[in-house]
Amino acid sequence: xxxxxxxxxxxxxxxxxxxxxxxxxxxxxxxxxxxxxxxxxxxxxxxxxxxxxxxxxxxxxxxxxxxxxxxxxxxxxxxxxxxxxxxxxxxxxxxxxxxxxxxxxxxxxxxxxxxxxxxxxxxxxxxxxxxxxxxxxxxxxxxxxxxxxxxxxxxxxxxxxxxxxxxxxxxxxxxxx
Numbered sequence: 001x002x003x004x005x006x007x008x009x010x011x012x013x014x015x016x017x018x019x020x021x022x023x024x025x026x027x028x029x030x031x032x033x034x035x036x037x038x039x040x041x042x043x044x045x046x047x048x049x050x051x052x053x054x055x056x057x058x059x060x061x062x063x064x065x066x067x068x069x070x071x072x073x074x075x076x077x078x079x080x081x082x083x084x085x086x087x088x089x090x091x092x093x094x095x096x097x098x099x100x101x102x103x104x105x106x107x108x109x110x111x112x113x114x115x116x117x118x119x120x121x122x123x124x125x126x127x128x129x130x131x132x133x134x135x136x137x138x139x140x141x142x143x144x145x146x147x148x149x150x151x152x153x154x155x156x157x158x159x160x161x162x163x164x165x166x167x168x169x170x171x172x173x174x175x176x177x
Contacts, residue, residue: 007047016051019044035071038064039078045085057089075115080106080124087127096135103128
């Protein structure tokens, strides 16, 4: 069974064992900073997160982010996913301010590059909005806290859980003085 399927079925340790072997093979054949190696690192981040291996995610994705930006640009799925997963790991590791700065940078780079509004961008906006509230960085009308208003309109109808979460954040934002 593929590693992602094992992860989806809750077998995190078996999933990680397969991912780690694949990563070892990919590093040997392509190198640590090859785009395909970095994609595998990004794919590994979900089971690593579920296993609480936040520092390992940070160590894997920090160099991968530079590769994604260089190879695919600031609007690619890989770049957005890497920003999001890296910021989640930083936040979980107690580095919320660094995570917030990273997401703010991602938002600015994505919008400056003319990125389209899609579910990947909505997911990044959601994490940005959530961290803004958690760190107390939210200021009504501020350019970097305003994006959470956009989020619900960017989410497909079949993503009801994310719609509810973002709607809750939007209501909190609207209650700000």
